[in-house]
Structures are given as C-alpha cells and as structure tokens.
Amino acid sequence: MNSEVSSSALSNNLYHQLLEKNLAGYWDWNIASNTQYLSPRFKTMLGYEPFELDNHPDTWKKLIYEEDLDRAFNAFAKHVETKGEYPYDLLVRYHHKSGKCVFIQCTGFVTSWDKKGAPMRMIGTHVDVSDSVELQKETEKSVERFESLIEESDLGIWEWELHRNSHWMTGSLFQSFKAEQQKTTNKLEEFIRLRVGSDCQERISASIQKCKDESSPFTTVVKIKTRTGGFLWHEVKGKLVTEESRKVLILTFNECHENMELRREAEFNAFLFSEAGRMTGVGGWYVNFENDTLYWSDQVKKIHGVPDDYVPNLEIGINFYHPDDRAMVSNSITQAVVSKAGFEFEARLVRVDGKTVWVHSIGTVVRNANDDVIGIRGVFQDIQAFKDREHKLEQSSTLLKSQNLRLLNFTHIVSHNLRAHSSNFEMIMDVMNSETVSGEIAEQRDMLTAVSQSLSETIQDLNTIVDIQSNESLVVEPLNLKPVIERNRDLLQAELTRVQSIIQIEIDSDLVVLANKSYLNSVIQNLLTNAIKYRKLNEQLHLKVTATIEKDTIEIHIEDNGIGIDLDLHGTKMFGLYKRFTNRENSKGVGLFMTKGQVEAMGGEIRVESTPGSGSKFHIKLQKG
Amino acid sequence: MKRICVVDDDPIAIYGLKKTLSAISKDIEVVSYSNGKQAFDSIAPTIQMQGHGIPDCILIDLNMPVMDGWQLIDRLTKLPGFKRLSTIKLFIVTSSISTEDKQRAASYDEVQGYITKPFKKEVIEPLFAESES
Numbered sequence: 001m002n003s004e005v006s007s008s009a010l011s012n013n014l015y016h017q018l019l020e021k022n023l024a025g026y027w028d029w030n031i032a033s034n035t036q037y038l039s040p041r042f043k044t045m046l047g048y049e050p051f052e053l054d055n056h057p058d059t060w061k062k063l064i065y066e067e068d069l070d071r072a073f074n075a076f077a078k079h080v081e082t083k084g085e086y087p088y089d090l091l092v093r094y095h096h097k098s099g100k101c102v103f104i105q106c107t108g109f110v111t112s113w114d115k116k117g118a119p120m121r122m123i124g125t126h127v128d129v130s131d132s133v134e135l136q137k138e139t140e141k142s143v144e145r146f147e148s149l150i151e152e153s154d155l156g157i158w159e160w161e162l163h164r165n166s167h168w169m170t171g172s173l174f175q176s177f178k179a180e181q182q183k184t185t186n187k188l189e190e191f192i193r194l195r196v197g198s199d200c201q202e203r204i205s206a207s208i209q210k211c212k213d214e215s216s217p218f219t220t221v222v223k224i225k226t227r228t229g230g231f232l233w234h235e236v237k238g239k240l241v242t243e244e245s246r247k248v249l250i251l252t253f254n255e256c257h258e259n260m261e262l263r264r265e266a267e268f269n270a271f272l273f274s275e276a277g278r279m280t281g282v283g284g285w286y287v288n289f290e291n292d293t294l295y296w297s298d299q300v301k302k303i304h305g306v307p308d309d310y311v312p313n314l315e316i317g318i319n320f321y322h323p324d325d326r327a328m329v330s331n332s333i334t335q336a337v338v339s340k341a342g343f344e345f346e347a348r349l350v351r352v353d354g355k356t357v358w359v360h361s362i363g364t365v366v367r368n369a370n371d372d373v374i375g376i377r378g379v380f381q382d383i384q385a386f387k388d389r390e391h392k393l394e395q396s397s398t399l400l401k402s403q404n405l406r407l408l409n410f411t412h413i414v415s416h417n418l419r420a421h422s423s424n425f426e427m428i429m430d431v432m433n434s435e436t437v438s439g440e441i442a443e444q445r446d447m448l449t450a451v452s453q454s455l456s457e458t459i460q461d462l463n464t465i466v467d468i469q470s471n472e473s474l475v476v477e478p479l480n481l482k483p484v485i486e487r488n489r490d491l492l493q494a495e496l497t498r499v500q501s502i503i504q505i506e507i508d509s510d511l512v513v514l515a516n517k518s519y520l521n522s523v524i525q526n527l528l529t530n531a532i533k534y535r536k537l538n539e540q541l542h543l544k545v546t547a548t549i550e551k552d553t554i555e556i557h558i559e560d561n562g563i564g565i566d567l568d569l570h571g572t573k574m575f576g577l578y579k580r581f582t583n584r585e586n587s588k589g590v591g592l593f594m595t596k597g598q599v600e601a602m603g604g605e606i607r608v609e610s611t612p613g614s615g616s617k618f619h620i621k622l623q624k625g
Numbered sequence: 626m627k628r629i630c631v632v633d634d635d636p637i638a639i640y641g642l643k644k645t646l647s648a649i650s651k652d653i654e655v656v657s658y659s660n661g662k663q664a665f666d667s668i669a670p671t672i673q674m675q676g677h678g679i680p681d682c683i684l685i686d687l688n689m690p691v692m693d694g695w696q697l698i699d700r701l702t703k704l705p706g707f708k709r710l711s712t713i714k715l716f717i718v719t720s721s722i723s724t725e726d727k728q729r730a731a732s733y734d735e736v737q738g739y740i741t742k743p744f745k746k747e748v749i750e751p752l753f754a755e756s757e758s
Contacts, residue, residue, distance in 0.1 A: 412723075416688070420635065420720040423742035427641035430743065434648065456743065460722060467723045475728055518724060 025126040027108070029057060031119050036060075042126045045104065047097030065093040065101070072106070080119055084110050088122075091129065103133040151175075154255035156234075160188055162212065162247045173234075173253055176227060188251075197223030197231055208238060212249060215240040221260060224253070233260035274298070281382035286366075287314065288375045303359060303382045305351035322348035322356060333363070337373050340365050346383065357384040408470045415463045422456045461594070468597035474516050476602055478625030481511040481554065485545050488524040495532055501541035503528075511547055512625030513554050519598040520622075523606075524558075526591045527618050531560040534616075553604075553621050561615040567608070574608060628678070631657045632664040632697060633686035633718070638742065642684065642718070649750050656680070661692030665700055672706045672713075681712060682752075684740075687719040687726060694719070695729070702735045716740055716752065 025042025029035075036057040040050035046063060053059050064072065071090055079088040089107045096102045108124020147170050150157060156171030167187045169178060177191055184190045188208070192201050200222035207218040217239035223231040235254045240247060274297075277283050283299030294312045301310055304320055321329050325347040336343040342364035349359045363378030429452045432445060485505050489496070496503060513520070528543070535541040544559045565574065575596040599606040599620055610616035627650070631642050639657045646653050658664035664683070671678040683701075687694035694717060701707060701715070717730050720742040730739045740748055 416721060419722070420638075420688075420742070423720045424635065424637040424641065426743040427645075428637065430745070431641060431644045434644075463722045467725075474724065516724070518727065 024128075027060075027124055027126065029108075029122045029124075031121060032114075039126075045126060045128045046094055046102060060094075063094050065095065068092040079108075080110065083113075083117070088124065091133070101130070102128060103130040105129045146170075156253035158188065158191075158251040158253070160249040160251075162249060163245070171253065173224065173255075195225045197225070199223070204236060207236075208249070208251070211238045211240050215242070221256065232257040281385075283380050284377070285363075285380055286375060286377040287317075290374050300380050303351075303357070303380060304349065305353050305355070320349050320351075322350055324348070329361075333376065336363060336365055336376060340367065340371075340373055342378075357382055358387040359383060408466075411466050412470060415459065415466045419456075419459045419463050422452070422459045426452045426456045464594055465597065468519075468594060468601050474519070474601050476514045476516050476623075478512045479515050479517060479520060480509070481513050481547060481556070482507045482509045484517075484520055485524060485556075488521060488528060491525065492528055492532070495529075496543075499532055499535060499541055501532065501535070501543060503543040503545070505545045507545065507547045507556075511549070511554055513556075514623040514625045515602050515604075516598075519602055523595050523598050523620060524556075526595045527558045527620075530591060531558065531562055531616075534560075534562045536561065536563055549624070550621075552624050554624050556620045556622070557617060558620075559615065559617040564612040564615050565608070565610040566612045567610050575606070627653045627682070628680045629653055629655050630664060630668060630680040630683040631655060631718075632659075632661060632683065632689070632694070633657070634659050634689040635686070638686065638718075642744065645744065645746050645749055648746060660689045661685075661694060661697030661700075663691075665692065665697055668701065669704060672701070672704050672710060675706055675710070679710060679713065682714045682716065684716050684718045687717060687721055698733060698736065702733065707735070714752075718742060718744055 025039040025045055027039065027042065028037040034057055035055070036059070037055050038053065038059060043050050043053045046053075061069065072092055075086075075088050075090050078086045087107070088109060089105070091103060091105050094102045094104050105127040106124060107127075108122050110119040110122045112120040114120050150170045151172055153171070154173075156173035157169065158174070159168045160166075161168075165185070174191075177195065189205075192205055196204055200220075204220055204222050207220050210216055211218055217237070219235065219237045221233055221235050224234045226232050233256050235256045236251060237254075238249065238251045240249050242248075273284070277297065277299040281299065281303065283297040283301075283303060285297065285300050286295040287293075288295070292314055294314050294317050296304070296310075296312050298308055301308060301312075304310075304312075306312075318326055318330060329345060329347050332343040332345045335341075342362070344360075344362045346358060346360050348356050350356050360381045360383045361378060363376050365373045366375040366377055368374045429445075429449045433449060437445060482505070485507060489503055489505065531543050532541065539561065542561045544557075546557045546559075548555050548557070567574070575592045596606050599622075602622060604620060604622040606618065606620050608616055608618050629646060631639050633639050633642070636659075643655050643657070646655055656667075658667065664685075668680060668683070671680075685694040685697055692700075698715060698717075707713070714737045715733075715735050716738045717726075717736060718740045719726065722741055727739055730736050738752065
C-alpha cells in the first residue's frame with residue numbers, strides 16, 4: 001500500500017517522532033492516487049486505536065463535524081486557487097469516539113503540482129487544541145458573565161491604556177455614553193465634561209492627572225448625571241497598573257448616592273447637634289460597658305470645664321458631681337441599667353475651676369441583639385442659667401405673694417370696717433324710722449335711708465368679692481344636686497309665682513357634685529334671679545334646669561327664654577365687675593362677677609350661650625362628688 | 626324676764642341692739658360688754674356657780690379688742706358647767722360676711738346662729754320666739 005510506503009519513507013524522520021509522540025498527528029494525501037496516510041497520533045486524538053481507522057482520504061470526512069466540512073473544502077479550494085498563497089489553516093471539530101467534541105487545528109499545504117497546475121500531493125498536521133479552545137470559551141464566558149454582572153450592578157469600570165490611548169468601559173453608567181461618543185479621542189475628558197457634576201470636574205481631573213503622572217491611587221466622590229437629568233453620587237477609585245511596558249489607568253465608579261446622602265444628612269445632623277448644643281449648652285455622652293469607656297462631646301467637656309482633648313473615664317466622671325449628689329447620680333444610673341430603662345436627674349457639678357453649676361442629665365440604656373445592656377447614653381445640659389432664673393422667679397413670687405397678702409389683708413380690713421360703719425348707719429336709720437316724723441324731715445330721712453341701703457349693698461358686694469378672692473381654704477363637700485336646685489327654686493317661689501313663670505327641673509336625683517354649699521346656693525340663686533330680672537316682659541318666663549354627666553364632672557345647665565345678651569358685643573366682659581347690659585333698675589352688675597368667682601373658687605367653670613331676644617343658657621361645670 | 630348679754634366693742638351696735646330688743650319685748654334685760662374678756666369675767670362665775678345671773682342668750686361680735694368673739698366662745702364652751710346648762714344660747718352677731726367665719730361658726734355645736742349686721746328685727750325676733758317655746 002502506498003500509505004505504508006509513505007510511512008516507511010518517513011519512519012526514520014526525527015520530525016515524525018517529534019510530531020507523533022509529543023505534539024501532533026500528521027497526514028499525507030496523494031491526490032493523484034487518492035490515498036492518504038493518517039498518522040496514529042491523529043487516530044488516538046479521536047480516541048481510536050491506530051488499527052481501528054483506515055488510512056483513506058474518506059476517513060477524516062466521516063469523523064469531522066458536518067458543519068465544518070464545507071469550511072475545510074472551501075479552504076482547500078482557496079489554497080489551490082491561490083497556488084498555495086492562501087494558507088490552509090483552519091480550526092475544525094471532530095467527533096471523538098466517546099462522542100465528545102475535539103477541536104483540531106488543521107494545517108496543510110500542497111507540496112507538488114502537475115504541469116497543468118493541479119495539486120499532486122498535500123501534507124499537513126493535526127493539533128488537538130481542545131484545551132485552549134475550552135479555555136478561551138471559558139474566558140469568553142467569564143468575561144461575558146462579568147460584563148453582564150457589571151451591567152446589572154451600579155458599578156462602572158473604565159480602563160484606559162495610555163500608550164495606545166484605547167478605552168474600554170463597562171457598566172450601565174457608560175452605556176449611552178459609549179454609543180454617543182464612538183469617535184471621540186479624549187474619551188475620558190469628554191465623559192467628565194458631559195457627565196460629571198460641574199463642581200466635581202476639576203477635582204476628579206486633578207486626581208486622574210496625578211494618578212497618571214505619579215502613579216498615586218485615589219478615591220474621591222463625584223456627582224454623575226443620570227439619564228433623567230438628576231445627579232447620583234459615585235465613589236470613584238483610580239489606580240495606574242503597569243504591565244511590562246503597558247500602562248493602564250483603571251477607574252471604578254461605584255454608586256453611593258444613598259450612603260452619601262446619609263453621610264451628608266449625618267453631617268448636617270452633627271452640625272445641628274453641635275450648634276444647638278453650643279447655643280443651649282447641651283452635649284452628648286456615652287458609657288460603653290463593653291470596654292468601660294466614657295465618651296463626652298465637646299460641649300459636655302465644656303460644661304465640666306475641661307479642655308477639648310481631655311479623655312474622661314468612668315471613675316473620674318462621678319467625682320465631678322457635688323459630694324451630696326453623687327449617691328443620687330450613681331443610684332439613678334444603676335437603676336436605669338437594672339431596669340433597662342432610662343433616667344433623668346438634676347444635680348450639681350463641680351467644674352475643674354471649682355465653680356458649681358447645675359446640670360440636667362437624661363439617659364437611656366443601649367442594648368444589643370440579645371437585649372443585654374451594653375452601654376448607656378444621653379444628653380447633658382448646663383441649666384445654671386435656668387436655675388438662676390428660677391431662683392429669681394421664686395424670690396419675685398415670694399415677694400409678690402407677701403405683697404398680695406398684705407394687700408388682701410388691707411382690703412379685708414377696709415371692707416370689713418366699711419361694712420361695720422355702713423351697718424351701723426343702716427341700723428340707726430332703722431331706729432329712726434320707727435319714730436314718727438313728718439314734713440321735710442321725713443323726706444330727708446327717707447333719702448338718708450335710701451343712701452344707707454345703697455351704701456350697705458355696695459359694701460356687702462365688696463365684702464363678698466373680697467371673701468371669694470381671698471378664701472384659700474374653701475370647704476367643698478359632696479352635695480346632692482337636685483335638692484339644692486329645688487331649695488333655691490322654693491326660696492324664689494313667691495317671685496316665680498308673681499311673674500307667672502314656668503320652671504322645669506330635670507335632674508337625676510342621684511347626681512352629686514363637689515361644692516361649697518353656700519357658694520352653690522349663691523350661684524343658683526343668682527342665676528335664677530337673673531333669669532327673672534331679665535325676662536321678656538311680654539312673654540311668660542320659661543326656665544329649665546338640667547344637668548349632664550361627663551367623665552369627672554357634672555355640668556348644670558340653666559336655660560331661659562329671656563331677653564338674652566349680645567355676646568358678640570358683651571361676651572368678653574360678661575362676667576366682669578360692674579358690667580351692666582341693661583338699663584333695668586335692679587341691675588347692679590355684680591352678680592355674674594361674683595358667680596364666676598364662686599364657681600371658680602370651687603374649681604369649676606362657667607360659660608354662657610345667648611341669643612338676643614331668644615334667651616340665655618348658662619353652663620356650670622363642677623367636679624363630680 | 627329674759628337676760629340677754631350683748632358683747633360688742635361698738636357702742637352704736639349695742640345701742641341698736643338694745644333698741645331692737647326692747648322693741649321686740651319689754652320682758653328683756655340687756656347687759657352689754659365691750660369685749661370678750663369683760664364678758665367672760667362676768668358670765669363665767671355665774672355658769673360655774675350655776676347660780677343667779679346666768680344669761681339666757683349671748684350675742685357675740687367677732688372682731689373685738691382684748692379678747693375676740695372666737696376666744697370668748699372657746700372659753701365659755703369649755704367651762705365645765707356650760708354643757709349642763711342647755712338653756713344658754715350663743716349667737717354670733719357680726720358685720721363679717723366671710724365664708725371662712727361662717728364655716729368656723731358652723732363648726733361649733735353650741736353656736737345657734739350667725740347673724741350679719743345690720744341685724745333686722747325680723748331676723749332677731751324669731752330667735753326669741755323659739756327660745757320662749
């Protein structure tokens with residue numbers, strides 16, 4: 001066989017051994033006789049023993065991937081056509097005996113041509129490149145995976161090979177930029193100009209320049225324009241990598257907008273805290289039980305009168321307190337830790353300069369995930385100024401109280417003495433009136449009697465008012481409301497009958513209020529009397545007394561259909577002293593002032609609703625008995 | 626004959642009371658004292674002796690020099706013989722309309738009433754009508 005001849009011709013060739021044992025299989029195709037030698041290495045490459053495959057030109061055609069066969073024919077045709085100028089060199093796939101795919105780099109050339117220029121003989125090699133193909137495929141996959149990961153993340157990578165001025169970038173950050181700026185030479189400059197916030201451009205350009213020139217890595221934070229026109233903060237890291245003679249500048253862009261915003265917010269809060277602290281004398285502190293350390297903010301240090309670089313510790317901390325307050329401070333903190341709650345105290349602090357200042361301290365415990373107390377933190381305020389003011393206020397208050405008391409005593413004495421005189425006056429007039437006189441003397445006596453009575457009434461009012469205002473120890477007791485109202489109605493029965501009024505009392509008999517008996521009588525009496533006084537003269541008076549219960553109070557409602565009061569006009573002075581809203585003779589303008597005073601002295605409230613021409617409704621709220 | 630003691634530092638008030646009482650009945654003897662001490666010194670022995678001159682009624686002003694009305698009431702009602710003499714009636718007659726005074730007066734069982742000046746015949750009269758019955 002020809003193939004055997006060929007084989008024996010090459011058998012001693014060193015090349016043969018080299019190829020066959022180590023690197024590649026080879027083939028020798030006699031085109032004219034259509035025979036082909038296939039070296040054993042080629043056969044073993046495909047998982048066959050040498051004897052299992054024939055040395056025949058059709059053998060390889062049966063084993064090659066059908067899809068690659070055309071490429072092989074085409075390459076051969078082109079090689080022949082160009083008289084060997086176009087190399088026959090292609091990567092094709094073969095079926096391994098086990099079924100797997102074997103990548104083979106097939107290279108060959110025509111060694112002899114006939115006179116007509118047709119190929120006579122062709123030889124070549126088969127190299128199994130499966131490993132490198134797989135590797136390349138893996139690498140490609142990895143790159144693909146990496147790129148898709150980058151695309152999905154907020155990370156952007158920019159590589160700039162300085163020598164060739166070639167740019168490679170990946171990440172969604174550069175997507176639209178890549179498309180738009182295909183032809184730009186100074187791509188990075190352009191990116192900075194178009195996409196980086198104007199206030200950050202100079203900074204990042206300087207960092208890049210320095211990195212290029214001095215190979216110093218950098219990290220900076222810049223604003224990058226988003227597609228929607230907003231800005232997102234990105235952390236940019238840059239470093240220069242040198243590989244042999246290649247210099248590559250690698251920039252990573254990492255979106256950190258949220259962090260940055262949080263940081264800016266934290267910075268702002270810290271600023272607020274420090275400024276507010278400076279203005280109000282409030283500082284922060286933290287006791288860390290895990291490492292037994294104590295932290296004081298600058299303001300806290302200032303309050304203690306220690307320098308900013310002072311390092312406090314737990315043992316010394318307590319000694320700043322006034323000796324009389326130490327136990328209380330210590331107890332408060334211990335209690336807070338034991339109960340896992342908080343504390344609040346005011347104590348005296350002895351500053352480094354010996355000055356004693358009042359401080360206000362509030363703290364809460366800090367717990368870990370297991371709910372163990374790992375620290376305690378809080379705020380600390382210098383309240384000396386408040387204390388000073390409080391002291392001054394107390395002094396003023398004491399002074400005012402004593403002045404008020406003196407004034408009250410004076411009023412008391414004056415009003416009492418006046419009343420003693422006026423009652424004597426009235427009494428003497430009574431005695432005189434029991435005598436029979438006539439003529440002018442009788443007239444004068446009548447006038448004196450009238451003056452005496454007016455004087456007495458005025459002074460009595462004055463006394464009542466003084467009494468209400470000065471009575472600090474008013475006795476209030478539970479009183480059954482309904483009988484009180486009924487008794488007052490009975491006392492006024494003659495008058496009520498005279499004016500032909502109708503009075504309805506709709507009150508549950510078990511309602512009990514906390515009140516002073518005489519004050520409550522006076523209040524009810526006064527309001528009922530007012531209703532009679534200020535009735536409509538052309539209409540029958542309807543009076544209705546009801547009561548409603550609230551949580552802790554009972555409200556008494558006294559409603560009439562009298563002339564009413566224009567509250568828009570008189571509302572604010574309704575319960576004032578000597579306020580009269582009608583020209584009726586018997587209106588003195590004292591009643592409602594006293595009534596309000598009496599209600600309030602019992603801890604109650606009084607208000608009124610009224611419509612001129614329709615009537616009034618008074619509401620008296622008292623504590624439930 | 627009823628014996629009424631009036632204790633008041635104000636002569637005009639005593640005058641007025643005497644006039645009012647005499648207008649009520651001719652059968653009344655009015656004895657007056659210008660302060661609590663004077664009254665106590667005179668009345669106490671009669672109570673202790675349980676003898677002649679025990680008043681049927683004492684009208685007491687509150688604000689008086691030396692010994693005021695409250696002190697007089699305290700001392701009289703603490704006399705051992707006082708409780709046994711259920712016939713003595715004590716009234717406060719004052720120009721004070723203070724709630725505090727009224728509350729304090731109400732705290733004494735022995736005080737029968739609180740009359741504010743100027744006292745009217747109509748107010749005083751029933752008190753004696755009651756005591757007669």
